[in-house]
Amino acid sequence: xxxxxxxxxxxxTPLQWRSQQEDSGMKARLRCxxxxxxxxxxxxxxxxxxxxxxxxxxxxxxxxxxxxxxxxLITGFMEAGESPEAGICREVLEETxxxxxxxxxxxxxxxxxxxxxxIAYHVRxxxxxxxxxxxxxxxxxxxxxxxxxxxxTGYALAHWIRSKGLEPQFGAFRPNQSPEPDPAKWPxxxxxxxxxFMLPPAV
Ligand SMILES: [Zn+2]
Numbered sequence: 675x676x677x678x679x680x681x682x683x684x685x686x687t688p689l690q691w692r693s694q695q696e697d698s699g700m701k702a703r704l705r706c707x708x709x710x711x712x713x714x715x716x717x718x719x720x721x722x723x724x725x726x727x728x729x730x731x732x733x734x735x736x737x738x739x740x741x742x743x744x745x746x747l748i749t750g751f752m753e754a755g756e757s758p759e760a761g762i763c764r765e766v767l768e769e770t771x772x773x774x775x776x777x778x779x780x781x782x783x784x785x786x787x788x789x790x791x792x793i794a795y796h797v798r799x800x801x802x803x804x805x806x807x808x809x810x811x812x813x814x815x816x817x818x819x820x821x822x823x824x825x826x827t828g829y830a831l832a833h834w835i836r837s838k839g840l841e842p843q844f845g846a847f848r849p850n851q852s853p854e855p856d857p858a859k860w861p862x863x864x865x866x867x868x869x870x871f872m873l874p875p876a877v
Contacts, residue, residue, distance in 0.1 A: 823847030
């Protein structure tokens with residue numbers, strides 16, 4: 675369900691679309707006519723993890739809301755008061771029961787439809803998988819077996835596969851979606867595997 679901002683969160687006056695001079699010129703936004711509060715509508719940061727085990731397999735999980743056969747990365751919202759690194763360690767632990775022992779950044783991508791920005795990490799983990807109720811099943815896939823999809827989390831997975839010296843294979847994540855990757859969103863450089871990992875912060 676998506677919600678629309680209708681009232682000023684500061685003084686409860688109904689918001690209005692108003693144009694005002696900003697650094698980039700005149701800009702229409704929802705603004706409060708009483709106290710001048712502005713609804714900026716900035717994107718929400720979402721964290722994602724390519725979770726790798728000691729057998730060099732990636733964990734792909736199915737959300738309870740997704741149809742059968744649809745698997746993706748571990749994702750979650752960044753919370754107030756935490757760094758993105760601490761946030762992804764928390765999400766991986768909460769959703770899979772696995773402890774992150776090292777991580778590195780893979781990149782960031784936009785998700786315009788949901789007004790989100792994705793920040794993706796590659797994490798190495800230890801422990802046994804215990805799924806949270808929001809996930810219903812999971813699978814471990816090797817870099818050869820894993821199929822990517824043309825959106826932010828899929829491009830993050832493609833980076834990980836390339837770091838194994840393999841060419842990622844793209845398939846459609848959802849029916850009717852083009853399986854063609856967008857090169858502009860998937861810079862095809864190789865990763866130097868060593869030296870990019872760091873110890874995770876405590877969560
Ligand atoms: Zn107001």
